[in-house]
Amino acid sequence: MGNNSSSKTRVNSLMANYVQGDCKRFINLLNLMNDGYRKDRWQDQDIGTIEAVYYDGSDLKEKSLAPTKSRLIWLVENLNQANAGRVLPENKTTKKRNELISGEKRTVLEATNNILAHDETAGFPHKWWILESNSQPDIFVQTDKFIFIGEAKQTENALTKSTNLDTDRIEMVRQIEGAMKYEQENYNGVNEREIISFYILSDAFLNIDANLDDLANSQSGDVSMWDNSLKHLSRQSIKEIKETYLGFTTWEEIAETLSFNFDDAC
Numbered sequence: 612m613g614n615n616s617s618s619k620t621r622v623n624s625l626m627a628n629y630v631q632g633d634c635k636r637f638i639n640l641l642n643l644m645n646d647g648y649r650k651d652r653w654q655d656q657d658i659g660t661i662e663a664v665y666y667d668g669s670d671l672k673e674k675s676l677a678p679t680k681s682r683l684i685w686l687v688e689n690l691n692q693a694n695a696g697r698v699l700p701e702n703k704t705t706k707k708r709n710e711l712i713s714g715e716k717r718t719v720l721e722a723t724n725n726i727l728a729h730d731e732t733a734g735f736p737h738k739w740w741i742l743e744s745n746s747q748p749d750i751f752v753q754t755d756k757f758i759f760i761g762e763a764k765q766t767e768n769a770l771t772k773s774t775n776l777d778t779d780r781i782e783m784v785r786q787i788e789g790a791m792k793y794e795q796e797n798y799n800g801v802n803e804r805e806i807i808s809f810y811i812l813s814d815a816f817l818n819i820d821a822n823l824d825d826l827a828n829s830q831s832g833d834v835s836m837w838d839n840s841l842k843h844l845s846r847q848s849i850k851e852i853k854e855t856y857l858g859f860t861t862w863e864e865i866a867e868t869l870s871f872n873f874d875d876a877c
Contacts, residue, residue: 618765621811621862622749623668624874629865632661637752639869640860641759644809646830647858659756666750674751676789677735678743680726685843686742686776687711687722693742693777707739708776731796742776746785749811753804758794760786760808760855764816765862770825783808783829784840787852810859817861829856 630636641653665674686693690711698712699705710718722740735741750761762783764770771782790806816822828836832853841849865871 618749618763618767619667620875621765621873622666622761622763625811625865625871626664626666626750627668628874629869629871630664632664634658634661634754637661637759640865641807641809641857643860643864643868644858645860646826647809648830648832648853648856649858653857657756658759659754661752661754663753664751665748665753673747673749674793675745675747676786676793677731677745678785679788679792680731681843682788683726683735683740683742684723687719687726687740689842690742690776693779695778704739708742711742743774743780743785746782746789748786748790751790756802756804758790758804758806760790760806761811762786762808763811765813767816768819769822770810772825779839781836781840783810783856784837784852787855788841791852806855807857808855809857811865812859812861814861814863826859830858 625640630640638653638655638658641658642655644653663671665671667673690708691714694712696712699709701709707718707722711722725738725740729735735745748760749763750759752759752761760783762770772780774780774785787806787808790808794804794806810826812822817826825836827833837853838849841852844852862873866873
């Protein structure tokens with residue numbers, strides 16, 4: 612989401628004053644999602660027991676999800692492609708990154724070895740060879756059966772579709788991939804949690820034709836909203852990521868259908 616305060620206010624109000632960690636209320640919210648890549652809408656499906664809820668206004672704050680090593684290595688090996696050939700302004704950090712852009716083999720090998728040798732449990736450091744930072748979904752709800760990833764837009768004019776070093780990297784896709792990595796690292800050996808993703812948007816957001824195109828492409832599984840962000844993965848892995856997408860609802864539909872007044876509502 613970034614630091615848009617209006618979206619944070621809406622998320623905080625929804626999660627603290629409506630959902631309140633209640634499974635039935637969260638299911639009511641999920642029932643509003645539509646136009647997802649998944650074939651069926653959510654219809655009162657059992658989500659299990661809520662174990663943790665992360666959002667900006669919660670005690671746990673927003674969940675921070677690290678990129679995978681395979682993603683980081685792909686960026687090291689393909690930074691010229693990801694960054695559209697742009698040379699970075701020279702400084703201590705970007706000197707090495709510009710060598711990656713130019714394909715300097717010794718620098719590529721050094722960066723790859725650093726990534727492979729790093730202990731992921733300690734988190735990735737802010738180093739020149741880390742080319743993608745952690746992502747923070749607006750809503751992260753963990754149950755004993757699912758992990759739910761929610762991305763919210765209130766006054767923003769578009770979905771976030773790039774990073775500083777990759778012109779083709781959808782924010783939601785980063786978060787789904789990060790959630791899958793988190794689940795793999797925390798799998799208890801019994802029941803693997805399924806990842807579910809969704810958007811909460813505004814009616815004004817939907818009045819922008821380019822946003823409707825992005826949502827339609829998300830629903831259809833178009834490469835522009837999925838595959839282009841996941842060039843380091845197999846077709847099967849990309850399909851699994853697409854199948855997490857439940858769809859979207861709007862703040863206005865939430866207010867009307869759930870009879871809920873947001874803190875910032877006039």
